[in-house]
Amino acid sequence: MRTGYVVQRILLFFAIMWLAATINFVLPRLATGRDPIREQLIAQSMRGGFMSTSMEVMVKEYRVKFGLDEPLPKQYVTYLWNTLRFDLGKSLTNYPKAVMNLIGEALPWTLGIVSFAIVTSFTLGTILGALIAWPRAPRLLKFTVPFLLTFSAVPFYILGLILIYFFAFQLKWFPIGGGYPIGTVPSFTLGFVTKLVYHAMLPSLSMILASTGGWALGMRGMMVTIQGEDYMNYAEAKGLTDSRIFFGYGVRNAMLPQTTGLALSLGQLIAGAGLVEVVFGYPGIGSLLGQSITQFDYTTIYGIVFFLIVTLGIVLLVLDLLYPLIDPRINYEQA
Amino acid sequence: MSADSTGRSGVASGTKPVLSVTDLCVDYYTDAGRLRACDHVSFNLYPGQRLGLVGESGSGKSTIALALMRMIKPPGRISGGRVMVGDDDLTAMSDNEMRSARMRLIGMVPQAAMSALNPVIRIRAQIQDVLQVHEPNLTYSQVQARILEVLEAVELRPEVASLYPHELSGGMKQRVCIAIAVALRPKVIIADEPTSALDVIVQRQVMETIGRLQREMNIAVVLIGHDMGLMAQFVDHLAVMYAGKLAEIGPTPTLFAKPNHPYTHMLISSLPTLGQKGVFRGIPGITPSLLALPTGCYFRTRCPYVMDVCSSEAPTQVAFDGGHVASCHLSAVPGGLTGRVEAERDAEATLHSARAEKGTGEAGPNKTGGFS
Numbered sequence: 001m002r003t004g005y006v007v008q009r010i011l012l013f014f015a016i017m018w019l020a021a022t023i024n025f026v027l028p029r030l031a032t033g034r035d036p037i038r039e040q041l042i043a044q045s046m047r048g049g050f051m052s053t054s055m056e057v058m059v060k061e062y063r064v065k066f067g068l069d070e071p072l073p074k075q076y077v078t079y080l081w082n083t084l085r086f087d088l089g090k091s092l093t094n095y096p097k098a099v100m101n102l103i104g105e106a107l108p109w110t111l112g113i114v115s116f117a118i119v120t121s122f123t124l125g126t127i128l129g130a131l132i133a134w135p136r137a138p139r140l141l142k143f144t145v146p147f148l149l150t151f152s153a154v155p156f157y158i159l160g161l162i163l164i165y166f167f168a169f170q171l172k173w174f175p176i177g178g179g180y181p182i183g184t185v186p187s188f189t190l191g192f193v194t195k196l197v198y199h200a201m202l203p204s205l206s207m208i209l210a211s212t213g214g215w216a217l218g219m220r221g222m223m224v225t226i227q228g229e230d231y232m233n234y235a236e237a238k239g240l241t242d243s244r245i246f247f248g249y250g251v252r253n254a255m256l257p258q259t260t261g262l263a264l265s266l267g268q269l270i271a272g273a274g275l276v277e278v279v280f281g282y283p284g285i286g287s288l289l290g291q292s293i294t295q296f297d298y299t300t301i302y303g304i305v306f307f308l309i310v311t312l313g314i315v316l317l318v319l320d321l322l323y324p325l326i327d328p329r330i331n332y333e334q335a
Numbered sequence: 336m337s338a339d340s341t342g343r344s345g346v347a348s349g350t351k352p353v354l355s356v357t358d359l360c361v362d363y364y365t366d367a368g369r370l371r372a373c374d375h376v377s378f379n380l381y382p383g384q385r386l387g388l389v390g391e392s393g394s395g396k397s398t399i400a401l402a403l404m405r406m407i408k409p410p411g412r413i414s415g416g417r418v419m420v421g422d423d424d425l426t427a428m429s430d431n432e433m434r435s436a437r438m439r440l441i442g443m444v445p446q447a448a449m450s451a452l453n454p455v456i457r458i459r460a461q462i463q464d465v466l467q468v469h470e471p472n473l474t475y476s477q478v479q480a481r482i483l484e485v486l487e488a489v490e491l492r493p494e495v496a497s498l499y500p501h502e503l504s505g506g507m508k509q510r511v512c513i514a515i516a517v518a519l520r521p522k523v524i525i526a527d528e529p530t531s532a533l534d535v536i537v538q539r540q541v542m543e544t545i546g547r548l549q550r551e552m553n554i555a556v557v558l559i560g561h562d563m564g565l566m567a568q569f570v571d572h573l574a575v576m577y578a579g580k581l582a583e584i585g586p587t588p589t590l591f592a593k594p595n596h597p598y599t600h601m602l603i604s605s606l607p608t609l610g611q612k613g614v615f616r617g618i619p620g621i622t623p624s625l626l627a628l629p630t631g632c633y634f635r636t637r638c639p640y641v642m643d644v645c646s647s648e649a650p651t652q653v654a655f656d657g658g659h660v661a662s663c664h665l666s667a668v669p670g671g672l673t674g675r676v677e678a679e680r681d682a683e684a685t686l687h688s689a690r691a692e693k694g695t696g697e698a699g700p701n702k703t704g705g706f707s
Contacts, residue, residue, distance in 0.1 A: 234451040237404055238465045238515065239437030248464065249453050256455070328455060328499045 006321060013317045020309040021083050024302050025076055036298045037062045040092050088303035093295045099303035102288060109179050110284030113200050114273040117207035118266075124208070125215025126258055130251050132216065133223030136242055144216075152213030157275040160206040164279070167202060174202045177281035203280045207273060218261055222254035229253070256327050263319045267312055351421070352379035353555045354403075354441075354523045359416035361395075361402050370625035372398040372411070374579040380523065380555045380572075385546075387566040387587070388559045389602070390576030391622050396559045397446065398579075400527045403557070404443055405433050420522055439469045442516035442554075444526040444545070448509035448533075452500040458511055459496035462486075462518060469519050485514040489544055506537035510544065517548050524549070527559045542569055563606050567591060575599045578622060578633040585659030595653075595661035595672055597638050632664065640665060640675045 028036075038059050045055070063069050066089075067078055082089070088099040131137040132145060151159070168176040175181070180195055226232060227250065235249045274286030281287065285304060292300040324330045361373035373395045380386050388396050401407050403418055405425055418425040420440045428436060437443070445451040452461055462482045466473060473481070483493050489510040500508060509529060516524050526545060530538035546569065549556050558570055566573055567587060574584040575598060583596040594600040601618045620637040623629055629636050635645040644664050653666040665672045 230445065230447040230450040231453045233406070234443075234445050234512075235453070236406055237437055237443045237445065238468075239434050239439065240464055240468050241434070244464060244468065248456070252455055253453070326455070329501045 009317060009320055013313055016313055017310060018080075020306060020313075021080060022076075024306045025079050028298055028302060029072070035059075036092055036296060037066070037068075039296060083306070088306065089299040091292075091297055091300045093292070093297040093300070099300050102300060103285065103304060103307055106283060106285045106288045109282060110273065110277065110286065113204045113207070113277075113282070113284070114270065116200075117204045117211070117273070118269055120204075121208045121211040122215055122262060125212040126219045126251075126255070128212070129216035129219025129221075130223050130246070130254060133220045133227065134246060134250070135227075145220075148213035148216045150213070151209050152211070152217060154210060155275075156207055156210045156272040157279045159210045160203065160276050160279040163202050163206050163209075175199050179283040199282075203276050203282050206279075207269075207276055210272070211269065214265075215258070215261075219254060219258055222257055223250055226250055226254050259319065259323070259326060263316055266315055270308060270312065350381055352419075353382045353384075353421060354380035354557070355417075355419040356399075356403070357417045357419075359399070359402060359418060360414045361398050361407055361411060362414040363411040365410060365626075367626050371414075372579050372625060373402060375416070376576075376579075376581050377416075378574060378581070378584055380557065382522070382555055383549070383553045384572060385549065385556045385558060385570040387570035387573045388557060388576060389561055389563060389566055389573065391561065393622050393625075394576040395579040396561075396576055397527055399576075400443070400525045400557070400559055403441060403523075403525055404437060435469065438465055438516065438521060439519045440521055440523070442519070442521035442524040444509070444512050444516045444524060444529045446527040446529070446531060448512050448529070449505055451512055452508055454500055456499075457496070458498055458500070458503075461511070462496070462515055465515055465518055481518065485518045486511075488517060488548060489514045504537075505533050506541060509533065509537075509541050513541070513545060513548070517552060517554070520552055521554065523555045523557065525557045525559070528561075529558075530565070531560070538565075563602055575602065578628060579625060580633060581660075581662070582634065583659075583661040583663075585655070585661075586657055589657055589659050593673060595655060595659065595666060596634075596663045597640050597665070597672060598634050599661075600672060600676065601639075639679075640672070642668075 038055075041055060041058055041062070060069075067075055070078070086100055088103070091097050091099050091102055094102065128141070128144065128148075132141050154162075164176060168174045175198065179199055180192065181199075231253075232245065232249055235245045240248075273284075274289055276282070277284045277286030278290040285308075289301065289304045291297070292304065356379070357377050359373055359376045360371060363370050363372055376395075376399060378386065388399065390396050398407070398411075402413050403425070405413070405418075405428075407413055413426065416426070420436070423436065423440060425433060425436060425441070452458070459479075459482055462485060463478055466478050466481055482496055486493060486495055491507060491510050491514070495503065495507065495511070500511075503511065513529075516526075524545075529545065530541050533541060542565065545556065545558075548554070556570075558566070560566060570587055572585065573587045573590045575582045575590075575596065577598050583590065583594065583599045585595075590599060591603055594603060598618070601616075605617050618637060623633060623636060629646070631644070631646045631648050632638070632650050635641045638645065642664060648664070650662040650664045650666075652660050652662045654660050655666075663672065665675065668674070670677075
């Protein structure tokens with residue numbers, strides 16, 4: 001891999017982050033006619049059953065506090081500087097709390113189930129798909145195709161609801177929702193960790209069931225195509241063992257488009273994971289985003305969106321830098 | 336149809352053939368019916384011999400190559416016959432025994448060298464895996480030494496080992512394939528149109544390399560192709576295939592000088608020669624569909640010397656001097672094919688001289704395309 005390319009790709013990453021931050025800055029300011037501070041204050045005072053006469057003073061005070069009285073260019077510079085320091089502002093609904101802290105609290109939950117679900121479904125789906133396409137693999141595997149097709153056609157959250165209905169509501173094998181039992185305090189004891197895994201089972205299962213089929217079908221298609229390649233025939237003529245041909249020649253080559261597929265669908269997977277969290281009331285980023293949307297917590301919404309863009313940007317950067325290692329034909333010199 | 340012997344000229348009688356194919360049949364079971372892509376083909380190949388296998392597209396050349404490697408895929412299968420390499424019967428082997436025989440007993444240089452190498456692994460690894468699977472006792476350094484050795488044998492620099500296939504030219508890729516084919520010093524190598532994707536210069540160089548390794552290692556080579564010119568230069572025995580059957584087989588010089596099957600004769604006369612200018616004479620018509628073969632002799636629909644017996648009876652193999660075998664009814668006719676060809680030539684010459692008298696014809700009698 002060429003260093004020039006790596007530098008270029010990292011610069012591109014920062015350019016995308018800058019663009020995302022700018023859009024994040026501009027969009028709420030384009031939404032005229034709604035003033036989140038005023039709306040928030042009105043909502044709170046109505047909850048209190050008392051309309052303060054000094055509402056305008058309070059609005060003004062908060063505007064100064066959030067720096068909204070400054071001219072736009074200055075606000076922009078301050079915003080970029082804060083973003084660079086991972087300061088995404090303070091939440092409107094949970095006021096003094098920083099958005100970054102909210103994200104930090106929700107992140108481990110999401111990271112846990114989403115990375116587990118993606119890694120499991122990708123690995124499982126890829127191996128399964130490759131085997132289905134392999135003529136010398138057990139025949140029985142071919143019967144899994146209709147099931148995979150069915151599951152890959154059902155969205156995550158619907159599958160989540162179905163699982164909740166059968167396994168949590170009817171059979172009561174799993175909890176209906178939440179990240180841990182109500183009333184327990186998170187700790188690193190064995191008992192709590194078991195409960196944690198127990199609660200994470202259904203949400204991850206719904207993600208794994210829904211996406212394994214897609215990976216398997218994609219991989220199966222690639223393996224079928226690759227078996228028509230001359231190098232597969234030649235590998236057989238070389239007298240190589242079946243497993244060497246399968247992994248070293250078949251899967252190795254079919255993995256290339258599969259990896260591209262992973263990179264392309266990552267955004268969708270994360271969005272889907274968010275919905276699963278909402279369905280299961282799981283205390284992750286998805287649920288946080290859901291709550292923020294219903295409560296008009298603008299700063300948190302924008303913070304999460306920006307955070308997701310950064311995450312996706314980093315993952316794609318890593319995949320892009322890894323790609324020439326798995327496909328030597330990719331030459332970045334001319335790119 | 337069976338040709339029991341290839342020419343034994345130059346081979347001491349009593350020498351055992353290194354490759355012996357007996358009544359080999361390959362059938363493809365399609366929705367339209369069963370078709371026989373290889374029909375009772377028999378031939379023997381002795382150590383150090385080079386046998387050419389020629390024929391039109393679809394005549395069953397590559398099917399034979401795949402059948403010899405036992406790599407016919409469903410819906411096709413080897414439906415009869417025997418393939419012996421030395422004392423090993425390939426047709427009787429278990430799948431795993433056959434796997435270990437590939438490249439070790441019977442090597443192959445693929446048709447599509449451009450795409451035969453795995454695009455994502457280095458050349459070293461592609462030679463290495465064939466060495467490791469067949470000779471698991473080799474140490475790492477022995478394997479590395481062997482890799483460099485075979486690369487040198489095919490005139491490639493050692494640095495090529497660290498390259499990926501896309502970094503090589505077509506000729507280099509074909510050389511890598513040859514290196515893999517000779518890495519285990521098999522007794523027989525099947526080269527299925529090894530130079531079809533290369534230009535003439537590289538083609539010549541690659542054929543020279545195959546020829547040199549063949550001599551040095553005393554490997555028997557089956558060269559498959561349809562380039563009669565290349566065959567004339569390279570092989571010492573030639574087998575002509577038509578519609579899955581062996582039409583004629585014999586020593587190359589004999590076959591070119593005195594073919595005994597009209598198809599061979601027409602293939603040879605369709606070659607351009609330096610001394611003769613004029614219209615090319617191809618072979619009119621196309622190969623019959625294997626699903627709708629004519630009765631009797633398969634070639635009768637295109638044969639200029641067709642007789643009544645050709646449509647009712649399939650010709651049997653007739654042996655001539657020097658291990659030359661042909662299957663044509665003309666062999667039973669006095670004068671044979673040569674008689675017919677000469678009669679035709681005389682008639683043409685008469686026509687020419689008649690034209691010459693009128694002042695319209697071209698001068699000079701028609702010369703048969705000799706390749707001596």
